[in-house]
Amino acid sequence: MRYILLAVIVILSSDLMAQSEELPTVLTSDFAKKIYEIDTNAHAIVLFEHGKTRIDKSESDRSLMVFHHYKTRLRILTKEGYEHANFTIPLYKYGSNFEYISDIKATTYNLIDGKIESTPLKNKDLFLENRSEFVKLNKFTLPDIQIGSIIELEYTLISPDIFNFRSWQFQTAIPKLKSNYRVQIPATYKYNITLKGPLKLSDTKSKVQRECLILNGQKIDCSDITYFMDNIPAFKTEAYMLAPKNYISAINFELEEMAMSRGGIKTFTKKWSDVDRELMTDKNFGGQLKKTNLFEGIFAETVNASSSPYDKAKEIFKWIQQNIKWNNTYGKYTQHGIEDALKAKNGNIADINLTLVTALNTMGIESYPILVSTRENGIPNSLHPVISDFNYVIAGVKIEDKTYLADASDPLLPFGELPLRCINDKGRIIFSKKSSEWIPLVNNQISSTDYSFDGLLDLSGTLKGRLVITYSGMDAVGKRRNILEYGSVAEYEEAIDEKLTNIAIKEINIGNLHDNEKELIENLDVEIKTADHIIGNSFNFNPIFINRISKNPFNLDERNYHVDIGSKRDESHTITIRLPNGSSIKASPKNTNLVLPDKSARYSYKSELRDGTLYVTQSLSLKKAIYDSNEYFQLKELFSRIIQHLKIDHSFNHVPDATL
Template sequence: MKSILLGLCMVCANLMGYAQDNPLPKLDLGLFSTDHKQIDTSAHAIVLHEHGRTELEVIEANRGLMVVTKVFVRKKILDKDGVDAANIEIPLYKYGSDMEYVREIKGKTLNFEKGNLQTDELKKEAIFTDKVSPYSEKLKFTLPNIKDNSIIEYSYTIISPAVRTFRSWYFQSEYPVLHSEYVAVIPSTFEYNVNLKGYYPLADQKSSVLNKHFVLNGVRQDCSRMTYIMKNVPAFKEEDYMLAPVNFISSINFELRTYFDPSGPHTNYAKKWSDIDMDLMQEKDFGGQIKNKGAFKDILPGIIEGKDNKLDIAKSIYYYLQKNIVWNDFLGKFAENGIKKALETKKGNIADINLGLVAALNAAEVEAYPVIISTRNNGIPSYIFPVMTDFNAVICMAKIDGKDYLLDASKKFLPFGELSLSSINDRGRVIFSKNQSDWVTLANAVPSKKSYNIMAKLDSTGKMKGTIRAQYNGLDALIKRSEIDSYNTFEEYEEKLVEGVSSIRLMSSKVENLEEVEKSLIEVMEFEMDMRDNYRGDNFILNPIMYDRTTNNPFKLDERNYPVDLGAPQIEVFNINISVPVGFNLSNKPKDSAMTLPENSAKYTFRSIFDNNILLLQQTTTLNKAIFTPEEYFHLKEFFSRIIQQQMTDFQFKKI
């Protein structure tokens, strides 16, 4: 990935001198008839032109300096499947007590039919806002009268208090982009770090000076006008096993470094990690919670009673908090209500629970520290310079008998020492003290494993009866337990399970160790299967991998510029034993197969034996590492393609 660090003098600017006219080029009617599908045959819409401009303005209603970003977009809907491109969502965030807001929303749909240009304006009632959390909202609107080859235009202005971090501008989206242009107007008294992410280069970069453009406290300042342009940017295509798209999409991002006060000393905002360590540990909703050992004074003796080693003590505390405080689905680095109230109400955000876990472990004389993380869908935190806004959650590290354990007591069914997939996102920062912290790799040592043991008997009438015994470990066990728990009753889960396996008829099922998370989760299913359609006179065919067979390759791109991230090594095992009617011989079968990728990063074996009317089959797929590089992508894609081909070949039997 290209990562360009640029030093720029930038900041606050008012809107003086900013042309209020739409910066989009004059509409060319030829765009309606141009075949834009040639650019990307899989695209259902295309961004023809987009323009963004960020300045700062002193807004009296907000009593302060605000970041003002104006956005103008023109898109073309290529076919009926592109209607989603007319559904616009603008995320808004809360900074302190101030929430971002949007004004000057305009939009229209243009259709050119029978030589006439028809315009449908965006109606006010089509604009609404959804509250996502106490800290974020989402403004939405939909452009009207969308047809094939409609062109839509819309614009809006975002007002944000986030002077220290300008809103990122994304040159790339889920649709191809022909022209994306971003302008930042930068007063001379501010210096920002500017980071260009992604795999595509700028088509052009310009700079100019706006003399006496910005006014602050009655003093006029010069500003730099920086323009960044990308052209013909391919659509970003998401695929299985990837981190958040924000890590890879071509974008430009800002972080305030220094403010030079014209009448005084400069202020350095680009803090070192030691500064952040100090700030966190002095914050009552972070460091204050870690010190609150008194919250556990009365309950701790009962929690650890009978435990004589630190690992057992730590596990008792971990599982107590996991079972007695329900996560309210809110993330955050800072406690929302505090561990004391979370214990009373039995509810809290992720920081309430995990900062409380640190405090409880320390109270029991188990060495523990908080670890700030960025969850998987939030993006990888920057290593170039500390950016606190990169982190949106906190977990715990316990050091026991020379071993480090990463813990997250907020996640139901998560075993001690394992992380959920949402927390496995490259690295986190463990805060040891007010002046010491370090990076820690977020990973699970336990592989994600599924094992299927299938025993069945096929009778002479074509009916098969048998048992499927599925065993889950690691992330697979967590996912399966969470799936079962999402239903009101186990009977509801069974009903959905039956609907999901149309090829076989499930007669009954049961689950073992649902609550005992350190044991394998086991699911046993009795089934029947009508095989009469598989008979052809004196012959019949059989595909033994009848449950949870891989039928679609998760890797479809011709080229992938970002890693395949599985979250953990993966193992899948099938052991199959099928008894066939007496009087049949095996006439044809898939060849035994074995594949290994370079450096033993992945391995596949397929072996079968037919003896004494019993077909024995073993298939094992092993991915020995959690992350595969873009250079390994083609091999991994081909690996799964060959597995699917192997599994599609039937066993053929002939009557003696």
């Protein structure tokens, strides 16, 4: 990953803007091209994209606002590209005010019988969805989309978020021929500008715009800069990755200093010690940790005074899980406060986990809040504190020199494990008396699924027996959630019976469904049609009849970002099948043992026919939660070889009159 840091103070160059912001008229010749060299498999392509952001006075808002003007023209190339005619523009709340949009203009152009027909977007086709208390979504779909359609979109977004100005993503899910971004920043503001990602700018033009803003009677000059990037490849997403925003080529702005109208400089980029102090004195963060009186007497009956600190922590954690339900809202600050959350039995992430921290400290168990940025929110800035990077808080519980990471918002999580949304590089642990520090966000528990089958293959080609599936770690959490989505075990059984078309489930029993401290165990009596009717001298079947790896999760020619699977993983199959009398192996997959360098991953397969019984063991072990991009092709090749290996069936000779 590449970063370029720039400090915007005053730009002395007076180069003129190299390109007009106006789009040329759509011509019939624009429809002629069917394939673009930048990506011959693209389903849609951006022909041109322009953004312009400035800080100016808003008379209606009676304050300085960020005005962001966006304009684009793109082409739909296939039916799969129709989705790129759907637009969602998020609007965020800052303080008491939401961002808002004005002047949306959108048109679809089609070439019909040699003539260009235009279809504008109508106001009735604009929809505003209230996603949460802090987010609204402006949604619309361009009309009359066909293969070859050209789309134009233009709008202005007005935001009170002067601190972060406006980010610009050069790279998205489809390729772009041209993208440029122009910013006009008053000289009273100094921003840290970060160019992130692997792609280079094709050009940068800058000048000083005189008297661009009049503030309190003072005329202020602006830095006027345009960033250009051409022939931008699409960003290809793949399994086991963090948020794309961590890797795509983009430019970000963060306010560092502001010159005050009455003199002096206000600094926004702070030291962690400043952030620590602000957090611990904030009534919705550190102020909540002082409310230890709320827990006097609560745990007298639920927590055994003679228990170990670890067992006490688990009991308190479980009590919080059961008594405050998460309202599906993130936050590093409490939404209601822990007192009201306890009364209402409902709250946001901070309500729940700051309650956990306070309750643990009340009971004499050392605990601290840890700021987290969730996976979809992006990796937090490690160069200097950016408090807005964090959108979540968990608990760090220190017991005998070991810190356990805990999130009580999910009733399916055992103590000491985090949901996948929190496994995102590192968090910042906020101590009460010393400086905060970074802490890795990891799950030490290996996620594993073990399949064990013991059965009999009869002469009809049907395999009957007992399948036992054992889940632990995050695999157990995910499976519990999957089962509990259904109204009953019977409904779950019916659903998986329909899904597993080659497996008939005769009976199912589930162990430890509601005890998240134990392994989850599924016991299934099954019938599987694995082979053709056994007539004559031979038959074939594959003993890995469930969860056989058949698709490689790694398919890119090049991946510039690491593989993050959330935790170490194990998967194993132990198969025992008694064959019809007179069976012998004619051909079978070779026993194999594949190991990556440094033993970071291993795959093994072994089969043996002994005394009329086929024994098969298979295991895949991923010894790392995160693999670097330079290990990508090794992982890709490993899965490719596994898939090829598992395509081979066992082939048997069968002598009907043989006796044992």
